[in-house]
Amino acid sequence: MVAKLLRMLQKVPRILKTEGIRGVIRRVFQKLRVVPTKAEPLVLYEFIMNRKKVPLNKKSYDEHKEDSVKILNWVIPQMGEGSGGHTTIFRFISNLEKRGFHSRVYLFRAVNFFDNKTLRTFVESAFPILDPKVELYYDVKYMKFAHATFATSWDTAYHVRNFENTISKFYFVQDFEPYFYAHGSDFQFAENTYKFGLRGITAGDWLRDKLNKEYGMKTDSFHFSYQRDVYYPVKRRNRKRRVFFYARPVTPRRDFELGLLALDELCRRLPDVEVIFAGWDLRDYVIPFKHRSFGVVTMQKLAECYNQCDMCLVISNTNLSLVPLEVMACGSVAVCSSGENSSWMVNENNAVLVDYDPIEIANTMEYYFNNPDKMAAIREKGLEFVKTTSWEREADKVKEVILEAIEEDKGKIG
Numbered sequence: 307m308v309a310k311l312l313r314m315l316q317k318v319p320r321i322l323k324t325e326g327i328r329g330v331i332r333r334v335f336q337k338l339r340v341v342p343t344k345a346e347p348l349v350l351y352e353f354i355m356n357r358k359k360v361p362l363n364k365k366s367y368d369e370h371k372e373d374s375v376k377i378l379n380w381v382i383p384q385m386g387e388g389s390g391g392h393t394t395i396f397r398f399i400s401n402l403e404k405r406g407f408h409s410r411v412y413l414f415r416a417v418n419f420f421d422n423k424t425l426r427t428f429v430e431s432a433f434p435i436l437d438p439k440v441e442l443y444y445d446v447k448y449m450k451f452a453h454a455t456f457a458t459s460w461d462t463a464y465h466v467r468n469f470e471n472t473i474s475k476f477y478f479v480q481d482f483e484p485y486f487y488a489h490g491s492d493f494q495f496a497e498n499t500y501k502f503g504l505r506g507i508t509a510g511d512w513l514r515d516k517l518n519k520e521y522g523m524k525t526d527s528f529h530f531s532y533q534r535d536v537y538y539p540v541k542r543r544n545r546k547r548r549v550f551f552y553a554r555p556v557t558p559r560r561d562f563e564l565g566l567l568a569l570d571e572l573c574r575r576l577p578d579v580e581v582i583f584a585g586w587d588l589r590d591y592v593i594p595f596k597h598r599s600f601g602v603v604t605m606q607k608l609a610e611c612y613n614q615c616d617m618c619l620v621i622s623n624t625n626l627s628l629v630p631l632e633v634m635a636c637g638s639v640a641v642c643s644s645g646e647n648s649s650w651m652v653n654e655n656n657a658v659l660v661d662y663d664p665i666e667i668a669n670t671m672e673y674y675f676n677n678p679d680k681m682a683a684i685r686e687k688g689l690e691f692v693k694t695t696s697w698e699r700e701a702d703k704v705k706e707v708i709l710e711a712i713e714e715d716k717g718k719i720g
Contacts, residue, residue: 353415353464354495360469362719366451371473371716376708378402378409379452379472381462384416387432388602390628391480394509395458398478398528400437401701407708410441412449414462419444453712456507459483463499473719474711477504477523479513481625485559505711507704511650513625526707530628530651531695532635536605539637539689540613547579547675550611550618550638552629553599554585561621561643561662568667569619570595575672582611612636616681617658617671626651631695634688639681641671656691658684 370377380399385392399409419425425444429436443449446465455472457463460483466475477499484496500506500517506525508514514527551569555562569581573595583599584607593599600607609632612618618633621643630640630652642652644659652659658674660667674681 351491351495353461356464356468358468360449360471362470362472363451366471367473367719370451370453373453374406376407376453376712377451378407378708379449379455379469380409380411380478381414381446381449381455381457381465381469382411383459383462384413384418385429385433388604391459392433393435394480394628395478396433396436397697398701398704399440400435401697402705402708403437403439405701405705407705408439408441410443410450410452412443412446414446414465416444454708457499457504460496460499463502463504466504467499467502474708474715475504476708476711477502477506479506479517480509482513482516485624505707507707509625512647526703528700528704529695530626530631531697531700532628532631532692533605534635537609537612537632537635539635540610542614547576548582548615549579549671550582550584550615550633552585552618552620552627553583553588555588555591556586559623560585561623564662564664565619565621565667566593567664568671571664571668572671575668576675579675582615584608584611608632609636612638617641617674619667619671621662622647623662630657631692634692637685637689639674639685640688641667656684656688 378399380395382392382395399411403409413419413425416425419428422442422444426442429442430438449455449469449471451471453472454474454476455466455469456476456478457466458478458480463477466477469475484493487493487496500521500523504523506514506517506523508517508525508527510529511527514525517523518525549569549572551565552560553562553565554560573579573581577596579596581595581597583593583597584601584603587601588599600611603611612633613636615638617639618629619641620627620629620633623643624647626642626648630642630648633640634656640652640657642648642657642659643662648659658670660670674684
């Protein structure tokens with residue numbers, strides 16, 4: 307910690323120049339992990355009040371508007387190791403790089419990165435999926451002209467709103483982020499971004515239709531696939547009956563308590579069933595039934611978990627995650643919450659759909675354990691379905707959306 311603090315203090319002159327004395331104080335607190343005695347909401351949310359435009363550089367526009375290699379700016383929030391949202395962003399960036407684009411990635415409001423080299427080192431280790439040709443910058447202050455600029459989360463949309471040094475502006479939307487919060491300020495700040503006039507490229511049709519109908523956004527969507535070299539069926543070690551639960555109590559939209567109630571009821575009825583947890587450290591939770599908990603794990607460990615389980619319970623109150631398709635690819639049965647937020651990708655042929663009712667979930671899973679032939683039929687349909695999906699095909703769709711928008715928007719620039 308002392309070494310980190312000393313390295314940060316060496317950067318004080320630069321931080322002072324770019325962020326002022328408050329920025330220096332904030333960075334020191336962050337490094338020491340000390341919480342100030344008083345909250346500073348005006349500082350925390352100052353980016354929302356910023357209306358200072360970054361104007362179009364007409365010279366850069368005239369020089370590069372007809373370039374065959376289109377430059378893409380991506381504004382992303384700071385990532386943690388293994389972040390699924392960042393993995394999807396980086397997967398599309400890499401696939402677009404192979405399709406003739408060149409991308410620059412910029413962190414917005416990062417607190418753990420203070421130089422580009424450190425960021426590069428971290429990303430190369432934590433996200434090897436990202437094409438090494440992609441440029442990485444720890445701060446949006448380095449942003450330059452691009453043919454298209456992407457917001458990737460609600461807070462980054464505030465910066466992209468002000469960034470005019472681009473031909474087109476997009477919003478890469480993976481979930482309905484207002485639902486991440488109680489119905490208060492953060493909910494409103496997130497919801498407001500759908501009214502900024504950005505073009506939406508959404509994860510699935512539920513978001514596409516919701517943002518178009520409710521906020522008037524121009525939207526296109528991509529569908530999900532899976533990483534074929536990680537998620538595939540392997541022979542089970544034994545035939546012990548098991549259920550996997552993607553358990554994240556820190557993520558309310560994943561319904562940890564609801565799932566726990568359902569599994570407790572299931573295990574009361576079928577005491578030989580073992581539950582496998584992954585997604586978060588559950589050592590501080592009292593769980594009375596037979597289980598194993600692996601916490602936050604690698605993709606490879608997740609694939610191993612899926613493969614050793616008969617069914618995998620994956621509940622979501624917002625957009626569908628990648629987990630159901632990864633489960634299917636491993637030859638297990640995905641048990642998913644029903645609703646329009648899921649039905650754009652999963653259905654009663656390739657998965658088991660349940661309501662948000664723990665008794666009904668327990669009833670359904672008990673039924674399939676007692677009818678293994680019916681469970682096997684869904685397992686086969688799931689495997690067949692995922693094999694028809696392709697990240698490369700989805701990248702081709704996104705490529706066409708970007709190129710069409712750039713051509714359309716060039717006509718709006720005088």
